Amino acid sequence: MRNGKMQATWRALKQYHGYNKKYFPLRFLQIAFEAISPYFNLWMSAEIVTALYEGRDKRAILTLVVITLVGNFAVRVLEALLNRTALTANHILKNNENLDFYAKTMSLDYDKLENPEIRTLRRRIQENTYINGYGVFWMKWQIERLMNAAVNVVFAAILFAEMLAQVATVPFHWMSTALLVGLIASLVLTILLGARSAKKIAAYNDEIGKAMLKENQYAQGYNPNGMDNRIYRQQEILSRLDEKLNREHLQLITQAYHKQFHLHIPCEILSKLTEVSSYLIICLYCSLGAFAVGSVIKYVGYLGRATQSISSIFQAISELRANNRFCETYLEYFDIPNDMYQGSLAVEKRSDKRFDIAFKDVSFRYPGSEQYALRHVNLDLNVGERLAVVGMNGSGKTTFIKLLCRLYDPTEGEIVMNDFNIRKYDYRQYLDIFSVVFQDYKLLAVPLGNNVASGANWDTEKAERLLREVGFGERYAEMPKGLETPLYKNFDEDGVLVSGGEAQKIALARALYKDAPFIILDEPTAALDPLAEAEIYAKFDAIVGDKTAIYISHRLSSCRFCDKIAVFDEGEIVQIGSHEELLRDESGKYYELWHAQAQYYT
Secondary structure: OOOOOOHHHHHHHHHHHOOOOOHHHHHHHHHHHHHHHHHHHHHHHHHHHHHHHHOOOHHHHHHHHHHHHHHHHHHHHHHHHHHHHHHHHHHHHHHHHHHHHHHHHHHOOHHHHOOHHHHHHHHHHHHHHHHHOOOHHHHHHHHHHHHHHHHHHHHHHHHHHHHHHHHOOOOOOHHHHHHHHHHHHHHHHHHHHHHHHHHHHHHHHHHHHHHHHHHHHHHHHOOOOHHHHHHHOOHHHHHHHHHHHHHHHHHHHHHHHHHHHHHHHHHHHHHHHHHHHHHHHHHHHHHOOOOOOOHHHHHHHHHHHHHHHHHHHHHHHHHHHHHHHHHHHHHHHHOOOOOOOOOOEOOOOOOOOOOOEEEEEEEEOOOOOOOOOEEEEEEEEOOOOEEEEEEOOOOOHHHHHHHHOOOOOOOEEEEEEOOEEHHHEOHHHHHOOEEEEOOOOOOOOOEHHHHHHOOOOOOHHHHHHHHHHOOOHHHHHOOOOHHHOEEOOOOOOOOEOOOHHHHHHHHHHHHHHOOOOEEEEEOOOOOOOHHHHHHHHHHHHHHHOOOEEEEEEOOOOOOOOOOEEEEEEOOEEEEEEOHHHHHHOOOOHHHHHHHHHHHHOO
């Protein structure tokens, strides 16, 4: 995709413009009115100076002053109105861009979300923006710079034409011609040097960005816990690391700015030569009688703005070319395809919840890994039964659930529901038959009712009943706003902070509210002691009713009331049976785990 034609920039601009099609036209009008003010003031200043020089009467001079004041007031009012409108449009543009970026993230296949390369790409885009502004933000700024320069060039060209018409009335003079040639030469050199330096400056800023990205990665990797810091006195280690990173980073930034400074020197010199040439040309023609004394102010201002604007146009184009590769990175994220087959077979809506699922010789390894997380799993899940999935940490329990919920597809083998491979079912409809409480579940900083219903609206009677059934009734009674009570204080100072145990109960109520045929608890109570976990599981099991329930734990408190237990070890199911059956096998893994933990349950 990399090229010199800025295809990525044009495509990114088209996409960015689509986030709010009103923004760039409004911004152009705002820039035009901003440009009118200095030109109007230069024009009126020239007229006033000329009037004073020529000794006109006070009424004429006063009239010019009033016109200047009234004109400035009118321009400022219109400018303020446009500024307010454009600022609002800009907020809408940025909000929509952020929404689209996060919508892309949420739409990615789950395996893409967990892919380290894609996560790094997302971080690169964000840090390119926040560190040096490159990407769509830089593109937007350069487009605005082009619009500003173009408007100034048009205004200057109109008034420059007026100046040339007056200069043409003056006989040829060799000095004015030499100065004009020098002006054009310095302008061309300024443009060429500016374009060349813009490309190099972008490269230097990229070096700074990469260094800061590396520093941020280090900071994330060594992110300390405040309590650990106090207990183990880690400040010395962390301060040395910070000192090393800061020293390397400062050295790189100093070198980059040094190089940028040397690039700016010839540009500044040529810019000043252009300005001096402009003054000399205007003054010379004024002395030759081409125009009035006051016009010196006007034409010098016009020439200065015109040369700066022409130079700015070429510099902006160079900056856009240098920024093209950052637009490529930005678009690369939006171009990530979703490979998971979405299916088309409708999931039958069954009042009897008859959904029988079978794992048939399923093996799985995570993308980029050579090691299998699951090997040759065979297991039947029958409607209405209780299944406990147990095993040590890392034995494959959560991976089993990810495959069951089709967050991933098996590497080998297949998963079948009601005689059809689950890949054939409509993906969204298939997900709808599962309610899951994961170990790392999250609640949102929104009202309690939204958290329970996982939606904008909720059934008050149903939500309150479920909160009471999971043991949240007493805490709920203390909430004066009921289901309207916001959780946490991220967006509302009146937000309520809930404990870990209370949050778990809300998560359980959320799973039940969905009323899906399958209920899965994936170690959401891992932080509790075994007896408390057993109590919650037993209470929850009574609420589940005729749904198919799966309880995942590396502890065995959830097993005794289950119809069937699947014992995982190193990615394989090594035993299947009831609690009593498995305990009779004294050489089995379950017997070993049970007796290792029995002291907690007796």
